[in-house]
Every structure is written in C-alpha cells, then in structure tokens.
Amino acid sequence: MPHREFRSAFRTLVISLTLAFSTASLADDMPPASHGIAMHGDLKYPADFTHFDYVNPDAPKTGTVKQWAFGTFDSFNPFIVKGTVADDIGLIYDSLTTKSQDEPFSEYGLLAKAIYVPESRSWIEFELHEEARFSDGKPVRAEDVVYTFKLLREQGSPFYRAYYAGISKISALSETRVRFEFSDSENRELPLIVGEVPILPKHYWEGRDFTKPGLDIPVGSGPYVIASFDAGRTVTFKRNPNYWGANLPANRGRNNFDVISYDYYRDATVALEAFKAGEYDFRQETSSKQWATGYTGAPFDDGRIIKELIPNENPTGMQAFVMNTRRAQFSDARVREALAYAFDFEWTNQNLFYGAYTRSHSFFSNSEMAATELPTPEELKILEPIRDQVPPEVFTQVYRAPETNGDGQVRSQLRKALRLLREAGWELDNGVLKNSTGETFDFEILLVQKEFERVVAPFIRNLERMGISARIRIVDVSQYINRIRQFDFDMVVSSFGQSNSPGNEQREYWHSSTADQPGSRNLIGIKNPAVDYLIEQIIQAPDREQLVLRCRALDRVLQWSHYVIPQFHISAYRVAYWNKFAMPEQRPRYSLGFDTWWIKR
Known part of the structure; x- marks a missing residue:
C-alpha cells in the first residue's frame, strides 16, 4: 500500500513538473x-x-x-x-x-x-x-x-x-x-x-x-x-x-x-x-x-x-461593365476586348458627366498598386512562373482602355472591334453579327437604377453599329440582389472596391474557388490558375514593397484578360x-x- 501511494505521489509530481515546464515554455x-x-x-x-x-x-x-x-x-x-x-x-x-x-x-x-x-x-x-x-x-x-x-x-x-x-x-x-x-x-x-x-x-x-x-x-x-x-x-x-x-x-x-x-x-x-x-x-x-x-x-x-x-x-478600385464569362458569348477574351471599343468614355464624360470623372485603366486606380508602367525586374520575377498562362502583353505593354477624341465618331474603334470579333468567329450578316452556327449576338444589361440608363444607352447604340443587339433590363432592388447572387445576368454595371492593403478579399473577387459559389463577389466567373497564383502571392506578401509589386502583377493579368469594360472614377x-x-x-x-x-x- 505505501508502495502504491509512493508511486501515485511520484506520478503526480512528474505530471505537475511536466505541466510546469510546459507552461513555463509557453x-x-x-x-x-x-x-x-x-x-x-x-x-x-x-x-x-x-x-x-x-x-x-x-x-x-x-x-x-x-x-x-x-x-x-x-x-x-x-x-x-x-x-x-x-x-x-x-x-x-x-x-x-x-x-x-x-x-x-x-x-x-x-x-x-x-x-x-x-x-x-x-x-x-x-x-x-x-x-x-x-x-x-x-x-x-x-x-x-x-x-x-x-x-x-x-x-x-x-x-x-x-x-x-x-x-x-x-x-x-x-x-x-x-x-x-x-x-x-x-x-x-x-x-x-x-x-x-x-x-x-x-x-x-x-x-x-x-x-x-x-x-x-x-x-x-x-x-x-x-x-x-x-x-x-x-x-x-x-x-x-x-x-x-x-x-x-x-x-x-x-x-x-x-x-x-x-x-x-x-x-x-x-x-x-x-x-x-x-x-x-x-x-x-x-x-x-x-x-x-x-x-x-x-x-x-x-x-x-x-x-x-x-x-x-483611397484606391478607387474598378467600376465597369462586368461581363458574365459563364455565358458563352463572353467566354472569349477577344470578344470581351472588342466590346470595350463600343464604350466612348470621352464623349460620355463630356456630354453626360460635366467632365467630372477620370477614366479607369487599373483595378487599383488612385494608388501605388496600379500597373501604369512596364513591369520592373522585381515584378518580372513574380510574373515569370506564369508566363505561359497569361497574355504576352502582360510583359510587353502597359494597358490602356480604348480612348477616343470625344466627338462621338468611333468608326476606327468599331473597325478594330469587328476585326477582333472576326478572329473569334463572328461575322456581320446584313448588319447582324452571327457566329458560324448562325446564332446572333445579343445580351441583356441588368440595372437597378434608372438614372444609369442614360450612360448605357450610347454604349448600346455603338454595339448596334457592330451588329450586336443589347437591351436594358431595370429591376427593383430585391430582384437585382437575388439575380446578382445567383449570377443570373449577362452584363451588369458593378464595382470592385480596393483598400490600401489588398489581401484575402481578392479570393472573393477573382479566385477559381469562388466562381461557382452563389453570393460571392466573383461576378465575372473567373477560373484562371494564373490569377489564383497571384492572389496567393498577394496574401503571402512579406512586406509593403512586395505587396505593391504583387498587386501590380495581378492588375496586369486582370487588365489584359479583358474581363471588364472599365468605366471611370473620382x-x-x-x-x-x-x-x-x-x-x-x-x-x-x-x-x-x-x-x-x-x-x-
């Protein structure tokens, strides 16, 4: 009995000492x-x-x-x-x-x-x-x-x-x-x-x-x-x-x-x-x-x-015409690029906005994270692992959304657009744009505020000149929210806000894992391994300098993938x-x- 008591006491002492040392270590x-x-x-x-x-x-x-x-x-x-x-x-x-x-x-x-x-x-x-x-x-x-x-x-x-x-x-x-x-x-x-x-x-x-x-x-x-x-x-x-x-x-x-x-x-x-x-x-x-x-x-x-x-x-982020790439007509980047030529920002700003806005070219506008110059050697190190997965322009050109002189004459822009559309398999047939199976190019622009109709209407007129039929659909707030949550739209006007320290929210905007999640902010439906890679790079940035470089790299890939038609900011x-x-x-x-x-x- 004394022996068992000794062993019990000894075991209690060992456990206590172990816990003490463990606690001290912690x-x-x-x-x-x-x-x-x-x-x-x-x-x-x-x-x-x-x-x-x-x-x-x-x-x-x-x-x-x-x-x-x-x-x-x-x-x-x-x-x-x-x-x-x-x-x-x-x-x-x-x-x-x-x-x-x-x-x-x-x-x-x-x-x-x-x-x-x-x-x-x-x-x-x-x-x-x-x-x-x-x-x-x-x-x-x-x-x-x-x-x-x-x-x-x-x-x-x-x-x-x-x-x-x-x-x-x-x-x-x-x-x-x-x-x-x-x-x-x-x-x-x-x-x-x-x-x-x-x-x-x-x-x-x-x-x-x-x-x-x-x-x-x-x-x-x-x-x-x-x-x-x-x-x-x-x-x-x-x-x-x-x-x-x-x-x-x-x-x-x-x-x-x-x-x-x-x-x-x-x-x-x-x-x-x-x-x-x-x-x-x-x-x-x-x-x-x-x-x-x-x-x-x-x-x-x-x-x-x-x-x-x-x-x-504040970084102004990106307000834009957002194309739902889950829809077949928006799945080709050349088509998305072509549609951008139909939005005449300069005319719109002068005639509708009283010159109040600046054209957005970046997803990180009004910040040091915007890609406004060619990539530096430090940024190229970030981009190199995905060179074969992104458009070559990412490495060789600075993205600028299409520009006009503001007089409303956009013939040269529309000619560029039609060349891109032909490359993507669309041809004008008696003024109507069709693909090889005879399908016409038509879509709906979903709006919640009637006041924005005046901005969209000139865009639609330019699309019509390209043989594209676009129509406006205005719905009430509740219906709009439900349709957005279910990705039940062709095109919407939306914005992607940015902070001064981008991070995990980028997954919600652009990551493959959120593309099929109802209610996510990946309205575009992006499933791009290169984008996924850059998002993780941003999240793992060890310091401010690397965060800025990695955001610029992501900006370039998003820009040259033509996921949106950039609008404007203030x-x-x-x-x-x-x-x-x-x-x-x-x-x-x-x-x-x-x-x-x-x-x-």
Missing part, C-alpha cells in the same frame, strides 16, 4: 501583449494613445441625424445571402478590433483589450475586456467569439468560408481569452482580418434559424441599437446609453449622434428633392449630373445647405448637408469619417 514563447497590430511596419498610435488624430475627443453627443437609403429592406441579418439588409446595420455590432482611418492597415483593440501574436503570425490570441457587454446586458465572452466564427462559416454567406478558410482552430482558453490558429502561416493578413468580424451573442442565436432573413431586432454589442422600424420604409437607431465601450481610445470622439434614422426612397430624383425640402440632413452624391445641376436653390444660396467636395486618398466624396453639423479640422485620409461629425449646439 510563457517564454508568448509574445508581449499589444494594443494593436499593423499589416506591415509599426503602429502609428502608441499603447497609451487616448484617441485617433482625426476626431474631436470632446465632441458633444447629442441630436438626431436623418439620412436616405435607396430601395427597401426586409432583413436585419447582414451575414447571409438571403434578404435585403437595412442600411448601417453594422452600427449595432462590435468586433474584436477596429481599423484606424489614417493608416494603410492597422487594427486597434475594441472588444479586445490585449492582442498576442508571434512574429510568424501562425496564431493570434485576444484578451477581451471583462466589462464588454451585449445590448441586453449579458457579458461578451470567448465562447461568443468561437460560436460566431462557427456560425458564420457553417451557415453564413459563402464569403466567410472563403475569406477565413485559413483558420484551422479556434479555442476559448478562458472566459475572456480566445485563440485562433492558422493552417497557412504565410497568410500574414489573417490575424488582422479575424479581428474585423462582428461578434454575435451565442445566447441570442442558439435556437434561432440563422439562415432566414427577418426583422426580429437582433442583440449586438455596438454603440447603437435598433429603436424602431417600418418594414421597407424606415429604420431608426439610437445610441445605447449603456454602451460599454464609449470611452475606449478607439471610440472617443466617434458615434456622436443620439439618433440615426433612414428613410427609404425608390427614386433617386425624388430623394434629392426631399433632401432640399429638409426631409433629411445628409447626402453623399454618386451622380455627376445631379451634382452639377441638382444642388441649386435657396437653401444653397443662403448657406442652409452646404455642398462640399472632400478629397480622399477621388473625392461629393457631400451635401444641412448646416447643423461640425467636424474635426483634421480629417481621416482613408474615409469620409461621418461618424466623427457632431451636431452643433
């Missing part, structure tokens, strides 16, 4: 706690920062702001592919971290008070604020984080499965500590983007059907809660007086309105007139015609409404607002920063 390997994480380089703000530079930390918190939204809504669940979601629903949620808007890509603690990440970035741990609370008063805990990612990746939009595919394990180490482990340590962006996901309350969503849209008011942990709504017409958010994170450094000077409400309009012209009549307070304009001609009248003359153009430093926000607002003198470089404005007393 402690030795544990990186120091940080208040944030930067994609490349150092954080701008130190651990003891009190607020971002582009806010007024003493801004008064008061008043109501009314805004407008287009169309309708039937859901408060933005995480699934069903339903039309209410605008600004993100106001009710917090994430582990929040991005600063004057750095290319840096995240600072929000729900997380401390961040632990090794140099390898093969894992990351977040220590939550003990005082973090959901809007119903229940604490935010590590199990909510684990539950959120499980829910989103299993039942949410396909985006979450693709975007966070590199997560191999998520563990709740304690009530307030959660650990993410990554299968791909070369994906240096993953530790940052896991911090961006809104954290959902496990106690609320357990027992509910997450896959169905609906108007049950959800529980969140953000600065606002939904106060009221009229389905499809209005939604009102009120600032949560018990919001746990109001005094965090990353939040000071932000979320200054007591109430934010949205009225929904189905006609943009009617919405503008309502704005001028004082029905709502703030408007960001997207139409150059409206901006040039519609913002007139007594409220502008006497200063009650302020009209302002605010420059920004590097400024066009805003108008009733003279009731004040804003910080220093504005954020990479956003409008409306959440830093306040109402004057």
